[in-house]
Amino acid sequence: MKLIKVPFSGGCLGKNLGCEQAPKEIVKNLKNFYLTEDGKIPVFDIAEVNVNPNNIEETNQSIYNTAKDGFSFSAPAFFIGGDHSITYSTFKGFAEKYTNPGIVIFDAHPDCCTDFSPPTHEDFLRVLINEKKIKPENVILIGVRNWHKDEFLFLKENKIRNFMAKDISIMGLYDISEAVMELANKWDGLYISIDIDVLDPAFAPGTGYLEPGGLSTRELIYFLHRLKKLHNFKGGDIVEVNPAKDAGTTAVAAKIIVELFS
Numbered sequence: 001m002k003l004i005k006v007p008f009s010g011g012c013l014g015k016n017l018g019c020e021q022a023p024k025e026i027v028k029n030l031k032n033f034y035l036t037e038d039g040k041i042p043v044f045d046i047a048e049v050n051v052n053p054n055n056i057e058e059t060n061q062s063i064y065n066t067a068k069d070g071f072s073f074s075a076p077a078f079f080i081g082g083d084h085s086i087t088y089s090t091f092k093g094f095a096e097k098y099t100n101p102g103i104v105i106f107d108a109h110p111d112c113c114t115d116f117s118p119p120t121h122e123d124f125l126r127v128l129i130n131e132k133k134i135k136p137e138n139v140i141l142i143g144v145r146n147w148h149k150d151e152f153l154f155l156k157e158n159k160i161r162n163f164m165a166k167d168i169s170i171m172g173l174y175d176i177s178e179a180v181m182e183l184a185n186k187w188d189g190l191y192i193s194i195d196i197d198v199l200d201p202a203f204a205p206g207t208g209y210l211e212p213g214g215l216s217t218r219e220l221i222y223f224l225h226r227l228k229k230l231h232n233f234k235g236g237d238i239v240e241v242n243p244a245k246d247a248g249t250t251a252v253a254a255k256i257i258v259e260l261f262s
């Protein structure tokens with residue numbers, strides 16, 4: 001499995017400084033998982049994007065170039081952030097390979113605040129949609145539980161599918177994951193973006209925004225065990241992990257990567 005480290009926190013608006021350390025710490029943790037839950041040996045091939053901590057645009061270009069080369073039709077590539085602004089560039093590279101790409105985003109927030117330029121971790125999705133890099137009907141959000149009024153309206157106007165954290169209690173994990181599988185199966189390229197804050201702070205306190213009422217680690221792994229079975233799953237990322245705030249969260253992120261890719 002190809003893992004690409006992106007040690008960059010320049011798009012976090014100062015709210016999650018320290019997340020640039022996550023790629024290094026998460027990769028260190030990978031070796032603690034001897035076998036996956038299915039009994040497979042996790043094997044990773046690790047690369048790193050050149051970033052410039054003082055220049056977001058230059059870094060975005062570098063991430064985008066790496067993404068264009070890194071994604072292939074044969075095997076998925078997975079980026080380890082860094083803050084969520086990196087998905088703007090990784091997904092742009094991903095989308096160029098497909099005619100009908102789609103994205104499933106696990107996140108406590110919709111990341112659709114008013115356009116910043118360059119895009120940040122608060123609005124990368126809105127910018128991808130506005131720049132027509134992704135069709136709104138090919139976006140699925142899972143786990144949202146805190147949003148701004150602007151984001152609420154943007155999701156409504158664009159009819160973005162939004163399975164909120166509360167819906168897991170109402171509809172159940174199985175029904176939601178089956179609905180997501182059916183929708184995602186229609187795309188020719190599936191990208192999965194995981195903001196660690198989709199998890200409840202009880203499971204993952206090492207991140208920038210602590211949002212109560214989130215998913216358990218087990219619930220997230222259930223979704224990922226299902227989604228990785230789709231033949232069109234070709235890429236993704238995990239972002240917003242902050243080892244400076246909690247070492248255990250880094251282990252959670254490593255576990256997620258191992259279960260998603262092996």
Ligand SMILES: [Mn+2]
Pocket residue numbers: 107108109195197198209
């Ligand atoms: Mn978030």
